[in-house]
Amino acid sequence: MKLQGKAHCFGADVNTDYIISGKYKFKTLDMKELACHVMEDLDPDFATRVQPGDLVIAGRNFGCGSSREQAPLALLNAGVGAVLAPSFARIFYRNAINTGLPVVECDTSGISAGDELLVDLENGVLRNLTRKAETPIKPLPAFMLKVLGDGGLAAHFRKYGTFNID
Amino acid sequence: MGKTIAEKILSRKSGQDAYTNDLVVATLDFRMGQDGTSPLAIRAFEEMGGQQVSNPEQAALVIDHSAPSPIEGVSALHHLMRAFAKEQQMICYDIGEGVCHQLMPEKGHVGPGDLVIGADSHTCTYGALNAFATGVGSTDLAAGLISGQMWFKVPESIKFVCNGLLPAGVYSKDLILFLIGQVTADGATYMAAEYTGEAIDALSVDARFTIANMAIEMGAKAGLMEADDKVWAWVREHRALSGDRSFEAVSPDRDAVYARVLEYDAGKLEPQVAKPHRVDNVSPIGEVAGTPIQQAVLGTCTNGRIEDLRIAAGILRGRRVHPEVRLIVAPASRRILLEAMDEGIIQDLVKAGAALVTPGCGPCVGTHNGIPADGENVISTANRNFKGRMANNKAFIYLASPATVAASALTGAITDPREYVK
Numbered sequence A: 001m002k003l004q005g006k007a008h009c010f011g012a013d014v015n016t017d018y019i020i021s022g023k024y025k026f027k028t029l030d031m032k033e034l035a036c037h038v039m040e041d042l043d044p045d046f047a048t049r050v051q052p053g054d055l056v057i058a059g060r061n062f063g064c065g066s067s068r069e070q071a072p073l074a075l076l077n078a079g080v081g082a083v084l085a086p087s088f089a090r091i092f093y094r095n096a097i098n099t100g101l102p103v104v105e106c107d108t109s110g111i112s113a114g115d116e117l118l119v120d121l122e123n124g125v126l127r128n129l130t131r132k133a134e135t136p137i138k139p140l141p142a143f144m145l146k147v148l149g150d151g152g153l154a155a156h157f158r159k160y161g162t163f164n165i166d
Numbered sequence B: 001m002g003k004t005i006a007e008k009i010l011s012r013k014s015g016q017d018a019y020t021n022d023l024v025v026a027t028l029d030f031r032m033g034q035d036g037t038s039p040l041a042i043r044a045f046e047e048m049g050g051q052q053v054s055n056p057e058q059a060a061l062v063i064d065h066s067a068p069s070p071i072e073g074v075s076a077l078h079h080l081m082r083a084f085a086k087e088q089q090m091i092c093y094d095i096g097e098g099v100c101h102q103l104m105p106e107k108g109h110v111g112p113g114d115l116v117i118g119a120d121s122h123t124c125t126y127g128a129l130n131a132f133a134t135g136v137g138s139t140d141l142a143a144g145l146i147s148g149q150m151w152f153k154v155p156e157s158i159k160f161v162c163n164g165l166l167p168a169g170v171y172s173k174d175l176i177l178f179l180i181g182q183v184t185a186d187g188a189t190y191m192a193a194e195y196t197g198e199a200i201d202a203l204s205v206d207a208r209f210t211i212a213n214m215a216i217e218m219g220a221k222a223g224l225m226e227a228d229d230k231v232w233a234w235v236r237e238h239r240a241l242s243g244d245r246s247f248e249a250v251s252p253d254r255d256a257v258y259a260r261v262l263e264y265d266a267g268k269l270e271p272q273v274a275k276p277h278r279v280d281n282v283s284p285i286g287e288v289a290g291t292p293i294q295q296a297v298l299g300t301c302t303n304g305r306i307e308d309l310r311i312a313a314g315i316l317r318g319r320r321v322h323p324e325v326r327l328i329v330a331p332a333s334r335r336i337l338l339e340a341m342d343e344g345i346i347q348d349l350v351k352a353g354a355a356l357v358t359p360g361c362g363p364c365v366g367t368h369n370g371i372p373a374d375g376e377n378v379i380s381t382a383n384r385n386f387k388g389r390m391a392n393n394k395a396f397i398y399l400a401s402p403a404t405v406a407a408s409a410l411t412g413a414i415t416d417p418r419e420y421v422k
């Protein structure tokens, strides 16, 4: 799986309330509507600026806080292609894979807003096309890569009827 | 090789001899969803081709986050949950019954040695009863409802040894805030936290729930404690719905391997406050004392239990809340509300000027029941103070113990409760 897009940079400890506020997520199952408010408390214009395939770049502990799956879904529906961060909060990490949003653990310190990036999940490398730099990425566990390849856990379950971890 | 509590429970429930970093598929004892996460889980259930919830008596949906419904959109989602629960013959706790994390243990759904998932991050609360309980998202919940199982990466564990005894006026909330401040918001990410030591042993089960509840605020997957006599007495008293199910507690082996072992002296602890906008932005009360507040919140799954209400009433009884402060009280469950009424606590709180709201999440997550205005300061017994958490990103939330919240409500500014607790 290869992903290419422009970088949008955020800091460390971006929590799920920032990704999508509780005041919106309880009201609707319409993820397109939620996508209009994604990252609103940190960057009010993000939802209008983000282009399909763009990449969210963050610091440590991305997605900490609540278990709301609306967080990865709002990012996906806003067009975000993947989230790159040195570490993720574990519930968000699971939810992202389960809903089909690639999450990439890697050093993000050299990336600036607007950089054009290419993520090669299979070969475990991040290429910064703007800066001509390469960074290794931490490989996803095989089971998670399989779920992601299936298009998320719902599709995985439709296919196997259970968790196929072998 | 010895095992931690997490390794033992995940081994037993998966039938594998599992250690840290092993991937296992394990059988669940209970599954829970609330009104912010269940509607998406129901949708995922359908997408997965789910027909039936396996063992529906071991699953519950709880309407607690926006309850009663404040707007039409939420009403439709509540309606969806009720219909699904009815069709699947699952338990559905409707408005007024209480917060999910109070109800799961209180109704006897969870006990020592259990493996539980809940589509809510504070599911780790039940670790106080020696259950490996962890928060998941909606899709995981749907898979768990269909299969009765879940996959886990066995976490490594971090052990907190809390020696000494908490001084008067200092509570389990202060202890957990202090620990989070020490290890930071991601200090236990991907790990299970084990809490042990004299200070933990001395706490009531109610007070222990507060500590397990906030394990997620240091990133932990679970917050675990051993089951002692107090836990077993608590479980016996609350086993209405667990029926004859037998629980099997686990203790860590002496030679279990921990990622880190941290020791603290609880005897020296002062009341603690988490300042805006981070839970790990913690300082002793002296540093923030005198900060004016406009709203005080007593309740939530962290500190809405009977002991918490008693502590607050002990400070507020016969006094009046400061005229420029709104004190909102949300008991964690109907049972707690009734107990508090029997003890006269509710009368004391309401006479002191408190506004009582429906048992449930109350104003914790900004869906209803007390959204602060721009620039206002809130002091709350909740577990999160993120910017915008209470639906206004221009408000400031301080987290503290019920005693600190009660004392601050009286004076109109953040106040050391030790002046009131003699």
Ligand code: SF4
Residues within 6 Å of the ligand: B065, B099, B100, B101, B120, B122, B300, B301, B302, B360, B361, B362, B364, B365, B382, B383
């Ligand atoms: S009381 Fe607050 S933290 Fe607890 S479950 Fe409800 S919204 Fe979540």
